[in-house]
Amino acid sequence: MRSNKGIVFGIIVFFMTVSSSAQKEILVIGRTTGELVVNKNKKIRSFGFSSTLSGQVSLPGSPIEMIVGDSLTIDFWNISQGNPVSLFAEGINFKQLDEENKIIKNKPVAHMEHGLYRILAKNTGTYLYYSPENYPFNLQAGMFGIINIREKEKLESKKTDEVVWCSHEIDTNWHTDDIMNENQNAINNPFKLLEYQPNYFLINGKLAKKTNGLQPLNLRKDTIILRIVNAGLYNHEIEFPVTMHPEIIFGNTSNSIKTSETTKVVLHSKETMEIQLFLVHSKENESIVYNYIDPKIGKVIYKVKIPVFY
Known part of the structure; x- marks a missing residue:
């Protein structure tokens, strides 16, 4: 892993x-x-x-x-x-x-x-x-x-560090041997599945809550490029502290909402985005909030805070 x-x-x-x-x-x-x-x-x-x-x-x-x-x-x-x-x-x-x-x-x-x-x-x-x-x-x-x-x-140029966060969810009821061993024909007719109810929420194949952060505090850089990828089926909303001045350099800029305290970006399933973050004024205790949202009901099912520095 x-x-x-x-x-x-x-x-x-x-x-x-x-x-x-x-x-x-x-x-x-x-x-x-x-x-x-x-x-x-x-x-x-x-x-x-x-x-x-x-x-x-x-x-x-x-x-x-x-x-x-x-x-x-x-x-x-x-x-x-x-x-x-x-x-x-x-x-x-x-x-x-x-x-x-x-x-x-x-x-x-x-x-x-x-x-x-x-x-x-x-x-x-x-x-x-x-x-x-x-x-x-x-x-x-x-x-x-x-x-x-x-x-x-x-x-x-090597002037900017990069980090990739690929987020997704898993419904363990979809991962039984009975389902995963089912053979498919050349037409690939989809088979019936239980209603999607994920019980694990991950980033880069690990539990999202175990994501350490963007950078070591003692090696902090002025700027960083964060590449975020939604490989799940839920919508993923990420909240950045306003001090980071997020700038979308790739992806759908309309999926961004700014408030006095945060900038929120939303990735629908299979969407990607690149965001330039400025860490000069970021505080040691600041966090990025990751929300996993059920698109059918528009409700946050899981939320995790990821520290900017570790």
Whole structure:
């Protein structure tokens, strides 16, 4: 599992994207044999994406790092126990290829088969990619990951730290073996599920309440970029102290409400956002509030305070 200090994507992770012009290829493996540790006394089964057969499924899975202008070929290997799976992202065109690298009509990749996708990094931003089959089950079960696209100039400047918070919820009644072992046909007709009633609320695959914060207090920076991703089915509302002067640099700016004390942003399911935060005037005891809201009734089901510094 990733550290819940916030999946800090520093410059060192760019071993996959050392050039802004060369075409690259990576392996993404779709799996239904993951295990998620939600606390020391509770483990649940999950779906997910990994980059190696021996690697454990993590949430979010298989991060994809690109620079504007990059062309990336994804070798997607589906070992998901009879569940046809494909890759999709809003804002990025996943073009499926045949063995001769010719574009074909997108279709789910069958169990133990490989599917090739090509994506082009046209614009900077943070994007959620996921399996759209059996929606919303595959998404909630853990088949999602993040694509980060940056400009080469910003990569080389190293002036700003970045943190990713990928929030989601889990209904453990959807994670029983009876449901997760159900085979799907090539048409991928969705199966019936119990009413969604999540009982665990997470950030980066860990309980949200265990998220330490944005930065160590003794290493605080003047500015930071927070990439937030809603991989859940609820709406996620984040409240920032007014002292942080949040500025949305990617995402839907209309999903922001300012008051005298806070700036609130709302992410609907599968939405992403990048926010520049200014920490110069942040106090040591300030917190960011995360609200998980049931969209059917508009009610906050779970709330957690995350300290700005740790």
